[in-house]
Amino acid sequence: MGRAPKRTFKDRATPLSASAAISGTTATVQKKEEVPALLKKLTSGDANDRVWAAASSSNLLMSEDPSVRRLLLSNSIVSALIDCMADSVPDVVLQVTGALHKLAAIDQGAAEEICRKNVFGAIQTLIPRLAKSIDDIIKQNEDGSKLTAEERKTVFQTTDNLISILWVLCETVPWSLKLINSMALIPFLVSFFxxxxxLPASLIQTAGQFLYTLTDANVPAQRALLTQPGAPQTLFAVLDSQHGDDTVTAEDFTIARILAGGVLANVKATALSQLERAHKGNEDGIPEAETKLWSDFSRVLLQIISEFIQFDPHAAAETAAASVKAAIVARTEADSSGAEPANGFKHEEALDLLSSRISYVQMALELAANIFTDEGADDADIDGDTASCGDESGDEDDNEDDDDAMASENEHDDKGYIRSFDDDVGGKSNEDDGVDFDVNEMEDILADEGTTAKEADDVVRQSVLGVFIGTIVPSLQRLAQPTKMTTLAAAISECTSTPSSDSIKLVTSVVENFAALHERALSCFNNVLLVIEESLNAWFRVHGDFVDQWWLLLIDIAQHLFGVGGAPAEFAEADQRLRFAVLEPTISCMWTLARSAQGAVPASREQIEGLIHVCEQAPSSDLRVKAIGVLGNIACRKPGYIEENRRIGSYLLDEIVSKNLLVPGAPDSSAAEPLIEALDLIYDIYSDMTFDYDEPVFAYGAFLEKLRKCYLPMRKLVKTIDRRVKRELRDRGDLVVQNMRGFIDYKGSERQAA
Known part of the structure; x- marks a missing residue:
């Protein structure tokens, strides 16, 4: 399986608010035929016409009718909007930048076109103008205001839109990053801290989020920040400061500290690497004064995060449900009366605030998770090595001796089958190596293979991992627990008795927020389990109570997601998508926990059947592999679990392996990964005849004969995996076939030798 990747966020740049979800598709222009006239008004000499046209374009681009967006795009709306960014009227620029932001966020193709039409030049021209306006506003705050509140709001919202455009493009159009790097934005973005x-907290947060994204695995931006005079010091000052300003709330100030910490976390590896090169010839190494800022960085950031994520998802779900109900009622009444709601969109605004808070909790969880993963500094070297080994000499798939050639590169074990030096139970690849957390404190223990469980426990208590387990894991457990707004079915039932398209859209947007929160918490939790598994497995021998507690938590989550009724048929697809978005990291945690505890998890027969059901219903090969991994590790329990082993072993061999290989018709290569995982586990589960379940299950169940029948079909299936496209899977498949032959020979002679 492997560690959770450094980037645990998906779709971080989400511009659509709750109010947009319920009312954003209402277009000022009602007919497609009116679009050309609308585009013409974008260049009208009347500023009011241009403002109206830009606002209408924004609404139309959000239309559910894709033909409307296509019509606008085919009429060069992107070029027209970019040209309008140079308009002298602030309201026009505000509407145009808002429209481009929305368009880039919802349409990948449009985002790429925005980049091709050189939006970057238009933005670079606007930035000095906006920066001067912001500077004037700050000075006016000190000397007495000259701009009206509305004029200030326009400046702030336009700047927010401008930064958000770059943020979305940075996330969605990879090749735009080089152009964004060339814009030298670091001084502008750091200045907000x-x-x-x-300034409005929302604007500072948008700038901070973009700076965080920009410096994530982007070495040019990291170097630019580190060489910008005073930039790291500014961020450290924010990180280390305490709230004491009445003009900003404690929560907004904490968010600013977390954003500053996130940016510093992104540049830390590059900063230390630069220091190492600068002092390479220094016998005394790097002066302590130059590393002091980074020495206790992880602990400081974790402490801030642990305080921030004291968030109750159940209370938030109650608030969200009440706001959704009220918003639906208000919208229904407004539609029937033809007037705007009496209280405006206050309920949608409340949902937007809640959504914003949830998104920042997610970001804090991402940072916490990244503390326990590689910063990615060596990724380029790893990728380069992989590329240099690529198979460019033609198709070797027809070589019947492929698996024999592979055998020379691997290690034969004493049972006659092969183990790759980097192969491991559970399908972990070599990308899992080198977990980096509190390395200085852990160096001795990791080097000592004879470390006892108690020593491991003592070291953990004093390490960053100990801080994490004591202060953050309890919050992760709370944030991972499902609420009434976690599944679409439950949320629809809770919020409305007569579902409509608009109301379901609003409910779905809220459920997506809660599902994302659970997914981030579980991904972060999985990082903790992986660190313990890979570096301090002995810790579990001291804390079996944690194994039981964590297993039951994960089972409860899975049962909630998989054991409750579904949404109405017309919403079933979205319901399933959101359920599995949370279920997959739940199963990942189960897999890691079961491996770490060497199968010693308190799995009941009912839970085993539930995992089999997940495996059968899994919408992706990845989830199926994870469910198989959990089952395979549970099957290793001994002694006293013969019936559980029989159920799992029979399922793996009969339903996963034999059914896919021996049924009429050629097996599909898309089934290869689950088959490989199942076979790998079978080798380990039944590796020794002295196991109490081996004779009653493997021998009496005729497993050996079944494996013999599957050998040639499995070999044929593996040959269909294109090494040039899926090299790692092909290599693992070749290895599992070679091991299959060795395992069959070994098990055939095992009892004879005895």
Whole structure:
């Protein structure tokens, strides 16, 4: 399986608010035939016409009718909007930047076109103008205001839109990153951290989020920040400061600290690497004064995060459900009366605030998870090595001796079958190596293979991992627990008795927020389990109570997601998508926990049947592999679990392996990964005849004969995996076939030798 990747967020740049979800598709222009006239008004000499046209374009681009967006795009709406960014009227620029932001966020193709039409030049021209306006506003705050509140709001919202455009493009159009790097935005973005309390918190947060994204695995941006005079010091000052400014709330100030910490976390590896090169010839190494800022960085950031994520998802779900109900009622009444709701969109605004808070909790969880993963500094070297080994000499798939050639590169074990030096039970690949957390404190223990469980426990208590287990894991457990707004079926039932298209859209947007929160918490939790598994497995021998507690938590989550009724048929697809978005990281955690505890998890027969059901219903090969991994590790329990072993072993061999290989018709290569995982586990589960379940299950169940029948079909299936496209899977498949032959020979002679 492997560690959770450094980037645990998906779709971080989400511009659509709750109010947009319920009312954003209402277009000012009602007919497609009116679009050309609308585009013409974008260049009208009347500023009011241009404002109206830009706002209408924004609404139309959000239309559920894709033909409307296609019509706008075919009429060069992107070029027209970009040209309008140079408009002298602030309201026009505000509407145009808002429209481009929405368009880039919802349409990948449009985002690429925005990049091709050189939006970057238009933005670079606007930035100095906006920066001067912001500077004037700050000075006016000190000397007495000259701009009206509405004028200030326009400046702030336009700047927010501008940064958000770059943020979305950075996330969605990879090749745009080089162009964004060339814009030299670092001074502009860092400057927002110097004026916390003097500008809207939302604007500072948008700038911080973009800077965090920009410096994530982007070495040019990291170097630019580190060489910008005073930039790291500004971020450290924010991170280390305490709230004391009445102009900003404690929560907004904490978010700013977390954003500053996130940016510093992104550049830390590059900063230390630069220091190492600068002092390479220094016998005394790097002066302590130059590393002091980074020495206790992880602990400081974890402490801030642990305080921030004291968030109750159940209370939030109650608030969300009440706001959704009220918003639906208000919208229904407004539609029937033809007037705007009496209280405006206050309920949608409440949902937007809640959504924002949830998104920042997610970001904090991402940072916490990244503390326990590689910063990615060596990824380029790893990728380069992999590329250099690529198979460019033609198709070797027809070589019947492929698996024999592979055998020379691997290690034969004493049972006659092969183990790759980097192969491991559970399908972990070599990308799992080198977990980096609190390395200085853990160096001795990791080097000592004779470390006892108690020593491991003592070291954990004093390490960052100990801080994490003590202060953050309890919050992860709370944030992972499903609520009434976790599944679409339950949320629809809770919020409305007569579902409509608009109301379901609003409910879905809220459920997506809660599902994302659970997914991030579980991904973060999985990182903790992986660190313990890979580096301090002895810790579990001291804390079996944690194994039981964590297993039951994960089972409860899975049962909630998989054991409750579904949404109405017309919403079933979205319901399933959201359920599995949370179920997959839940199963990942189960897999890691079961491996770490060497199968010693308190899995009941009912839970085993539930995992089999997940495996059968899994919408992806990845989830099926994870469910198979959990089952295979549970099957290793001994002694006293013969019936459980029989159920799992029979399922793996009969339903996963034999059924896919021996049924009429050629097996599909898409089934290869689950088959490989199942076979790998079978080799380990039944590796020794002295196991109490081996004779009653493997021998009496005729497993050996079944495996013999599957050998040639499995070999044929593996040959269909294109090494040039899926090299790692092909290599693993070749290995599992070679091991299959060795395992069959070994098991055939095992009892004879005895």
């Amino acid at each position: 110097k004026v916390i309390g003097k």
